[in-house]
Amino acid sequence: MERFDVIVIGFGNGGKFLAGSLAAQGQRVALVEKSEMMYGGTCPNVGCVPTKFLVNRAEMVRIKGFTSFEEKAAFYAQSIRDKKELRKRILSKLFNIFGGNPNITLYTGTAKFVSPKEIEVSGKDFTAAITADKIIIDTGSAPFVPSIEGLKECRCAYVSEGMLDLERLPKRLVVIGGGNIGLEFASFYCQFGSEVTVLQDLPAFFPNEDDDVAAVVKETMEAQGIELIAGVNVLSVKDEGEGAAVKYIVGGDEKEVKCDAVLVSTGRVPNTRELNLGAAGVETTLRGTIAVDERMRTTVSGIWAIGDVAGSPQFTYISLDDARIVMNDLNGGGRTSAGRNVPYSVFLTPPLSRVGLTEKAALAEGYKIKTAVIPVTGLPRSHVLGKYTGMLKAVVDADSGLILGAALYCEESHEMINIVALAMNAKLPYTVLRDMIITHPVMSEALNDLFAAVK
Numbered sequence: 076m077e078r079f080d081v082i083v084i085g086f087g088n089g090g091k092f093l094a095g096s097l098a099a100q101g102q103r104v105a106l107v108e109k110s111e112m113m114y115g116g117t118c119p120n121v122g123c124v125p126t127k128f129l130v131n132r133a134e135m136v137r138i139k140g141f142t143s144f145e146e147k148a149a150f151y152a153q154s155i156r157d158k159k160e161l162r163k164r165i166l167s168k169l170f171n172i173f174g175g176n177p178n179i180t181l182y183t184g185t186a187k188f189v190s191p192k193e194i195e196v197s198g199k200d201f202t203a204a205i206t207a208d209k210i211i212i213d214t215g216s217a218p219f220v221p222s223i224e225g226l227k228e229c230r231c232a233y234v235s236e237g238m239l240d241l242e243r244l245p246k247r248l249v250v251i252g253g254g255n256i257g258l259e260f261a262s263f264y265c266q267f268g269s270e271v272t273v274l275q276d277l278p279a280f281f282p283n284e285d286d287d288v289a290a291v292v293k294e295t296m297e298a299q300g301i302e303l304i305a306g307v308n309v310l311s312v313k314d315e316g317e318g319a320a321v322k323y324i325v326g327g328d329e330k331e332v333k334c335d336a337v338l339v340s341t342g343r344v345p346n347t348r349e350l351n352l353g354a355a356g357v358e359t360t361l362r363g364t365i366a367v368d369e370r371m372r373t374t375v376s377g378i379w380a381i382g383d384v385a386g387s388p389q390f391t392y393i394s395l396d397d398a399r400i401v402m403n404d405l406n407g408g409g410r411t412s413a414g415r416n417v418p419y420s421v422f423l424t425p426p427l428s429r430v431g432l433t434e435k436a437a438l439a440e441g442y443k444i445k446t447a448v449i450p451v452t453g454l455p456r457s458h459v460l461g462k463y464t465g466m467l468k469a470v471v472d473a474d475s476g477l478i479l480g481a482a483l484y485c486e487e488s489h490e491m492i493n494i495v496a497l498a499m500n501a502k503l504p505y506t507v508l509r510d511m512i513i514t515h516p517v518m519s520e521a522l523n524d525l526f527a528a529v530k
Contacts, residue, residue: 076204077180079105082194084186084350085213087116088391089381089398091172093211096402098178105205106179107186107196109214109349114169117215118391121236124165125158126259129239130422132157133266144246147268151244154267158239186214188355191375209377211401212357212365213394214350216343216383223251224311231319232312232337235260245269245335249321251309253277255421257340258296262423265301272302272332274323280305285433287448288482291466292427299424312337345384360386369411370404371397379404388417418496420489425465428492431480431499434470443473447528451485454524455516462486467525469495469505476504481525487518494519505529 081097083090086108094106113120132154141147173179182205184198194210196203218234226232233241235256248264250257253275261271280303281289297303310322310329318335345364352359358366358374364386371379379401381387382394396415403410418430437444451457451465465485472479481495498508509526513519 076193076206077105079103079180079205079207081105081209081211082107082186082205082207083211083213084194085116085215085382085384086114086169086181087213087215087382087394088118089394089401090211090213091115091169092395092398093213093402094173094179095176097405098173098176102178104179105182105194105207106173107182107184107194109183109185111170111183112166114166116213116391116394119165119169120162121239123391125162125239126235126263127422128158128161129154130259130263133263134424136266136268141268144244144268148244151267152242155240155242185349187349187351188353188357189351191355191378209405210355210379211398212350212373212378212380212384213382213398214346214384215394216345216389218339219342219344220339221251221309221341223309225313226311226337226339228314229312229319229337230314231317231335232339234339238336238338241336243335247318247332247334248272248336248338249274249319249332249334250338250340251312251321252338252340252342253280253303253305254340254342255419257338259422260338260340261301262296262299265299266424270300270302272334273304274307274309274321274332275303275305276307276309278306283433284427284429284482285435285468288427288433288466288468288484292423292484295464296423343383343389345386347384362386369413371401371412372404387412388419390417390419393417416496416499418492420492422489425462425484425486426489428483428488429481430492430496431478432470433480433482434468437470437472437479442479444479445471445473445529447471447525447530449521449525449528451521454485454518454521456486456518456520459516460486467521469525469529471505471526471529476506477502478505478508483521485518485521491519491522494522 080102082105083094084107094104098104182196184196187195193206248269248271250261250273265271280293308324322331356375360366365380367385381397383389387393420426420428447469452463468482470479478499505526508522
C-alpha cells in the first residue's frame with residue numbers, strides 16, 4: 076500500500092486546484108480520476124465550455140445569413156466537429172498540467188473506500204491500494220434519467236453529453252425538462268435552425284424567478300420559435316422510423332409530438348455509487364449528496380467533499396470556491412461557505428443572469444424592500460448592438476440600502492452580474508452602483524440606470 080499525505084478523488088476544477096496547491100506546499104498527493112476523457116471534470120469536457128462554444132456558434136447562423144435548413148445543418152455539423160477538436164486540445168493540456176511534478180501521482184481508475192483512510196483504485200490494467208490521513212472527494216454529478224416507458228431503449232434519446240457529439244442537426248428537437256441546461260440547449264438549437272419543443276413537468280415556467288422576469292423570458296423564447304409546454308407528464312418515448320414519438324399528458328389531454336431527437340434534461344445526481352462510502356462511515360443527505368458542514372467537512376474526520384457531490388450549487392466555479400474553503404481549513408483558517416452570494420447565468424438569447432434574492436424570496440424572508448425594473452430599449456449599448464430584448468430588475472433592503480439581489484436579462488448580462496455580486500459581497504449600498512463611473516458605451520452602464528430607479 077502506497078502512502079500519501081492527501082488523496083483527491085476527482086480531477087474536476089476543485090480537485091485540480093487542491094492537488095496543485097497542496098503539491099506546491101511539498102505534500103505528496105494522489106489524484107484519482109475515473110476516466111481519461113474527463114480530466115478537468117464536466118465543465119471543460121461536456122459542460123460549460125462546449126455548450127458555450129455552441130451558443131457562440133449558433134449566434135453566427137444569423138450573422139452568416141444562412142436561410143435553408145441544409146445550410147444551417149452543415150454549419151452545425153462543422154461546429155460539432157470543431158467542438159470535438161477543442162475538447163481534444165483541452166484534454167491534452169489537462170493531461171500534461173501536472174507533468175513533471177514529483178509530488179503528484181495521477182491514477183486513472185475508479186476509487187473505492189476500504190476504510191476511512193484507505194482507497195482502492197481499479198484501472199484498466201491495474202489495481203492500487205493507497206492511503207492518506209486526508210481525503211477530499213470531488214466526483215461531481217451525472218445526468219438523471221427518469222423512468223419513462225421506452226426512454227432508455229430509444230435510439231435518438233440523449234442526455235446532454237451525448238447530444239454534444241451529435242453531428243446531425245435535428246429538424247425537430249424535443250427537450251424533456253425546463254431547467255437551466257434544458258433551456259440553454261433549447262435556445263441554441265433553435266438558433267441553429269431546429270424546431271424545438273420543451274416539455275416541463277412543473278406548472279410554472281422559471282418558478283424560481285419573479286413572475287415579471289419569467290414572463291419576459293418566456294415571451295422572448297416563444298417569439299424565437301420555441302414551444303414551451305408546462306405541467307406535462309411524459310408517458311413514453313419510442314422509436315418511430317428514424318426519429319421518435321413522445322407521448323405526454325397536459326391539462327388532462329393525451330398528446331403526441333414527433334421529433335428527430337430527444338434531449339433528456341431532468342436534473343443531475345451526485346456521483347457516489349461507486350465510492351463505497353459506507354466503508355468509510357461517510358453519511359449522505361436525503362438528496363443523496365455527501366453531508367458536509369460549512370467547511371466542507373464530512374461526518375468523518377479527515378474527509379472533505381466539494382462541488383456537486385457535496386450538494387453545492389452545480390457550477391464549476393463553486394467547486395473551485397469549495398476547494399478554497401478546504402485549503403483554508405487545512406491551513407488552519409476559518410473560512411466557510413456561509414452567506415455566499417452565488418451569481419449564475421443561463422445562456423439563452425439573450426442570457427439571463429441572477430444573484431441573490433428575488434423580490435418574492437426577499438418578502439418571504441421578512442425584508443422591507445425597494446425594487447427597480449427597467450427595459451433595455453433605451454440603453455446606448457443596445458443601440459450599438461441593435462439588440463433591444465430584455466429587462467433588468469434589482470431588489471434592495473429598504474432599511475440598510477444593501478443590494479439583496481438582481482436579475483439581468485439582456486446582452487452581456489453574464490459579465491454585468493459579477494459587478495453586482497462584488498457589491499453585495501463587499502456590502503456596498505446600492506448607491507455605489509448608481510453613482511459608479513462606468514465606461515461608455517457598455518452594457519454595464521445599465522447598472523447606473525437600474526439602481527437610479529430604485530424606489
